[in-house]
Amino acid sequence: MRPAPRWRRHLGWLWLSLMSFTLLMLLITYQTRWVYPEIHAYFSQAGNLTGQQLATRSREYLQQSLDILLVDPVDEERRHQAHFQLELAYSLFDIGLYRNEYRCTRPSLAALDELKVKLRSGEGLLPGDLRHSLLGPIRCLTEIEMHQLDRRSSVTAAFVEDTRRHQGQVLIGSVVIFVLGLAFWWMHERHRRSAERATRESLEWMARALSDPLTGVGNRSALHQEVLACEGKPMGLILIDIDFFKQYNDHLGHPDGDKLLRHLARLIDETLGGQARLYRMGGDEFAALLDCADDGVLAGHCERLVGGLRDAALHHPDHSGSSIVTFSVGAACFIAGQASFDGGYAAADQALYRVKAGGRDGWQVAEAKVVADNGDLKLERS
Amino acid sequence: MTSSRPFICLAAWLTATLLLSTPVAAASPDQITLQHNDEEIHLSVDDLREQADVEFTFFDPYLADEVAIRGLIFRDLLVAHLGGVPETLHFYAWDDYDVALGGWDDDNWILVTHQDGEPLSMRERGPVRLVECDYGDRDPANLRNFNDWVWMIKRIESVP
Numbered sequence: 001m002r003p004a005p006r007w008r009r010h011l012g013w014l015w016l017s018l019m020s021f022t023l024l025m026l027l028i029t030y031q032t033r034w035v036y037p038e039i040h041a042y043f044s045q046a047g048n049l050t051g052q053q054l055a056t057r058s059r060e061y062l063q064q065s066l067d068i069l070l071v072d073p074v075d076e077e078r079r080h081q082a083h084f085q086l087e088l089a090y091s092l093f094d095i096g097l098y099r100n101e102y103r104c105t106r107p108s109l110a111a112l113d114e115l116k117v118k119l120r121s122g123e124g125l126l127p128g129d130l131r132h133s134l135l136g137p138i139r140c141l142t143e144i145e146m147h148q149l150d151r152r153s154s155v156t157a158a159f160v161e162d163t164r165r166h167q168g169q170v171l172i173g174s175v176v177i178f179v180l181g182l183a184f185w186w187m188h189e190r191h192r193r194s195a196e197r198a199t200r201e202s203l204e205w206m207a208r209a210l211s212d213p214l215t216g217v218g219n220r221s222a223l224h225q226e227v228l229a230c231e232g233k234p235m236g237l238i239l240i241d242i243d244f245f246k247q248y249n250d251h252l253g254h255p256d257g258d259k260l261l262r263h264l265a266r267l268i269d270e271t272l273g274g275q276a277r278l279y280r281m282g283g284d285e286f287a288a289l290l291d292c293a294d295d296g297v298l299a300g301h302c303e304r305l306v307g308g309l310r311d312a313a314l315h316h317p318d319h320s321g322s323s324i325v326t327f328s329v330g331a332a333c334f335i336a337g338q339a340s341f342d343g344g345y346a347a348a349d350q351a352l353y354r355v356k357a358g359g360r361d362g363w364q365v366a367e368a369k370v371v372a373d374n375g376d377l378k379l380e381r382s
Numbered sequence: 383m384t385s386s387r388p389f390i391c392l393a394a395w396l397t398a399t400l401l402l403s404t405p406v407a408a409a410s411p412d413q414i415t416l417q418h419n420d421e422e423i424h425l426s427v428d429d430l431r432e433q434a435d436v437e438f439t440f441f442d443p444y445l446a447d448e449v450a451i452r453g454l455i456f457r458d459l460l461v462a463h464l465g466g467v468p469e470t471l472h473f474y475a476w477d478d479y480d481v482a483l484g485g486w487d488d489d490n491w492i493l494v495t496h497q498d499g500e501p502l503s504m505r506e507r508g509p510v511r512l513v514e515c516d517y518g519d520r521d522p523a524n525l526r527n528f529n530d531w532v533w534m535i536k537r538i539e540s541v542p
Binding site for chain 1: 444533
């Protein structure tokens with residue numbers, strides 16, 4: 001099985017890291033959007049009517065009815081008012097929770113029923129009747145209130161403890177997720193840097209493989225790659241041969257020959273005004289590639305190259321026809337592409353050899369006509 | 383001299399009869415008042431009981447027991463009397479509780495008139511009260527979940 005590519009591995013770590021931080025955000029959102037409102041809902045009723053216990057409200061109505069009935073005379077209007085307060089008290093007292101959990105509830109409700117009958121019948125109310133019918137239920141309601149308050153306290157304490165534990169778990173979870181996120185991010189960064197380094201090294205190796213180590217210009221492979229990269233564009237190829245370079249080397253030695261090569265590479269580049277890509281094709285042969293659709297322009301470049309070298313007047317100790325270093329230059333225009341490049345290269349080379357055959361220290365441009373159907377070239381002497 | 387006392391008695395009797403036969407706008411557990419756009423509508427509780435056409439049985443969290451409920455769909459009542467469902471309603475109850483709540487455009491709210499076949503009286507938290515026929519998965523043991531149920535309704539005002 002093939003291992004996953006480097007970039008996929010470091011993107012995997014990045015994804016895990018982003019997932020961790022997203023999870024952390026979701027956790028924080030959950031905490032703020034759902035948990036805190038729950039706490040708010042639990043405690044927000046304090047201070048309003050619905051926050052009071054039903055037993056408290058019922059007791060207050062019973063106390064009000066007792067107040068009414070304790071003032072003489074207890075006339076019809078007072079009986080009516082007391083009856084109304086009793087009914088309200090009863091409605092808040094007759095709760096399933098109270099019936100089921102507090103034994104005093106049912107007898108208290110029965111006592112209220114008895115009092116209601118007496119109030120409606122108009123019969124006189126004795127202090128004993130009030131003590132039995134109202135004070136008993138009030139005591140019961142007080143007992144319920146106290147017990148409910150105790151229960152509320154214990155529920156609140158449990159809730160606070162739950163919340164504290166929950167907060168602790170969320171905090172630990174958040175820290176773990178955060179640390180995991182950082183770790184994943186670190187892994188991602190490590191892999192990304194490693195991939196970047198590998199890419200940089202590959203590019204450096206590729207650059208080295210495509211360059212001439214002596215002069216720093218491109219080599220033959222680089223020329224081919226450049227031509228393929230410019231597919232379809234009109235280009236000019238100039239082949240530059242150093243006349244009697246072997247004799248120069250033989251006379252002055254290879255180190256001086258190397259120096260001359262480096263110097264000439266700079267000179268060619270400067271003469272062409274930085275517009276051309278320069279390549280070393282072999283021992284004493286350079287090639288320059290430039291955008292060029294016109295033989296005339298190409299001829300101008302060739303003339304400047306030969307003239308520039310003459311002007312530089314570099315001493316040649318063993319030149320058969322001159323005392324300075326000279327170039328033989330052949331050039332051709334072509335349309336970038338594999339087939340036409342071969343034709344253009346051949347045409348430039350033939351032009352170069354015509355210059356050599358003509359005594360060197362000169363230039364020629366081959367006029368190339370592209371045959372559209374097969375990419376072959378017909379060459380004519382310029 | 384003819385005594386004017388019979389005429390005075392007759393006038394007093396007629397005045398008393400007129401006063402007693404005039405519709406009483408004062409609050410009474412026999413009616414509830416709807417107020418909308420500065421107009422008051424008095425609904426007889428007996429009429430509401432007669433109109434009650436929704437019946438179901440559910441677990442009443444306050445009674446901690448299954449009860450048979452009869453009543454009206456509150457939204458339909460609002461539409462019938464107010465011509466629509468106001469966004470917010472202010473309720474006033476006989477126990478002096480008052481609250482403003484929204485979300486009434488919902489079939490789930492029932493204006494209860496009967497419980498276990500008997501008309502609601504004040505001691506059953508009547509004469510009418512509002513409940514949800516389906517309270518979903520809320521815990522019936524926690525009565526705070528049902529704070530929106532309004533008991534002993536005396537008056538309902540639409541909030542402009």
